[in-house]
Amino acid sequence: MAGAPVLEARGLTRRFTGVLALSGVDFRLFAGEVHALMGQNGAGKSTLIKVLTGVYPADEGELHLAGAPIRPSSPPAAQRLGISTVYQEVNLCPNLSVAENIFAGRYPRRGGAGLWRIDWPRMHADARALLARLHLDIDVTRLLSSYSVAVQQMVAIARALGVQARVLILDEPTSSLDESEVEQLFAVLRSLRDEGLAILFVTHFLEQMYRVSDRITVLRNGERVGEYLKADLPPAALITAMVGRELSAAATRGAGFAAAANESAPTVLAAHGLGRRGHLQPTDLALRRGEIVGIGGLLGSGRTELARLLFGLDKRDSGQLHVDGVAVRLAGPAEAIRHGLAMCPEERKFDGIVAELSVRENIVLALQARLGLSRFLSLARQREIAGGLVRTLAIRTADLETPIALLSGGNQQKAVLARWLATEPRLLILDEPTRGIDVAAKQEIMDQILALARAGMAVLFISSEMGEVVRISDRIVVMRDRRKVGELPGDSSEQAVYHMIAAGT
């Protein structure tokens, strides 16, 4: 790592409608290293990458490539300079062949008069050569869609490498890969590094980051916290650097109610034989006041279907629901909300946020829906409610009138949570409340859920991360194949849950 950096940024600053997304950030990337960029959601990782690759110009600061100042005006311009990017969502064309994808927009030509014919043999040969560099031997004439996501990811990298790349930037490259595919990708990254490429890599997975990277830059609130060699930054120190404070590990465990205390608490919502053909087999479930019930189950186990039936989003075709012991219909969300239920749905973008409305309007929406048209909350009252929740949940926003779409993922999720807290529900259903958000925001949301349960709210908690479910729940309902296979006490291990899933027939 001797010598000057390939890519160097000094004092990068970037503002978005008043919010400082990057503030005087210095950054260095050397040839022959894998460099990890770490930080919470909203720390400025995406903005930094977008400034480096010419998506946005920097408001202040300078960029140097191999010592020469550069000012890329667009991603293609950055690519011509040798800075290539592979984005989180693979943006290739599944209906074109692998070779066509790799050379899209710059097909090799031949023939006279302006090279009007595409040189197919050369394109295929070049594509094979590029993929061979990534240890991939596939038929480049076949459609991209006939290959796995992992292979598509490699094709995206090959496409980025096609031009004389000196810097390769990967934004969350492993989020849709399984474990063996991740290892395959890392092998490729290591060999590219050994060829002298400078690789910048963004991820939320700490363990993966430690496996592949050489150096780490940590961002927080748009500022650079520091640049570290991997060996100098153990996980605990990394998290402290990202979060800016020690993680309160104690807050998660031991905060649950003692099982005995729960037994006597009144039941808020009870389901008897609740089911819907093709979605959920008849299921019994009871949620008591002040209790957090976790759903232990894999994707497709029926956990989301259960949540949707409880909230009246889908129609049940069997079973009864009782709220406080009284049978209810719950024909739709509006009715469920009147009975004091609330639900943060799984897909934040599709079922949660109303993108162009302000943070204030998003937060008061469900409360106003329950109050109805005529009992309109005054603007002052709306600001009071929204402002209070923004402070309680530490939602990071320029002000209450900012469109919610401009917030980072974690803050959007908190705003959706705030929308439901505004209705002061007695039962809160959380479907994947921590998906796609960073460690610290996760922790804050988990702390909030625990505090709510302590205050007497019943919570149904669904998450793909079994560790979270086990940590936070007073009781775990284990599901598999669209039905409940059993229940476990809250202090069970992840292994115990997986064991029950595996055994459940």
Added chain:
Amino acid sequence: MTVATLRQRVAAHRLLWPVLTLVLLLAVNAIFNPGFWHLQWRDGHLYGSLIDILNRASPLALVALGMTLVIATRGIDISVGAVVAIAAATAALLIGGELVVKDGVQSHVSRVPMGLAILAALALSALCGLWNGLLVARVGMQPIIATLILMVAGRGIAQLLTGGQIITVYYAPFFFLGNGFLLGLPFAVFIAAAVWAALDLLMTRTALGLFIQAIGINPAAARVAGLPQRLITVAVYVFCGVCAGAAGLVISSNVKSADGNNAGMLMELDAILAVTLGGTLLTGGRFSLAGSVLGALIIQTLTSTIYSIGVPPEINMVVKAGVVFVVMLLQSAEFRRAARGLIWRGAAA
């Protein structure tokens, strides 16, 4: 507030471009027609080109107000022209009327009481809206297809009512709606203004505006948040139908007849255009009632301009289309940015 921030706020205001367009059109009119600004007080009324524009724009403004809410919920209603014809035909049929001279005293006689006829026409329009709303919210049809049905069938219904004839109304009190004056101004202007004011109150004093926007931007999220989404969707189509019906009454009163085949012809397109000119996006969500009223005024002023500057009648549609095209380009922030870039580059070269 300093001058600079005032300038910024004006530049960022969403009604800036509609207002500028209207001012520009009025200026063009004034150049070609020196008497354009001239208002005259005669027989207790105001007369002049401006008053004519206000009067003629009123039915369109009514339809555009209803259309605004439909578009804000991500919908569209292309049946409004047909509903105009249905309402006009219903009213004309029920009123009909004749001049009776009894014992040397003239009196107007209508077939059924005028109030009842008007109510019947509006009720039928509401029914048309209900049909549209149910097709969209209950059956789940695409709004453009759902309302296409009534757009086609509605004219048939109107012609059925009129027996394929143009029905002439002889009952003079009915003419007040489209020709009468109140406080010196055309009565139709008061109808449009009253509907606008009532809507504006509904939007600012109740949660309706918030709900309509939320439904337009993200219907799925609105449903999860417990909004009465279907009810609101049906309601905006009903309201849009009633608005079209009111416009139909004004129009038939103005021409003292009802023509099932031609009344409100292509009015749906002018209404959609008015809403768009006013800055409401067809993709739903944020909307502007004032913008739609401005849009209606722009369209009517443009029509007057085309006549007053003497464009041959056979090509006036082409001129109208051209002007609309330019106005739409100017309203696009993206186009303005690109144009500014071109001008800068040109100046630098």
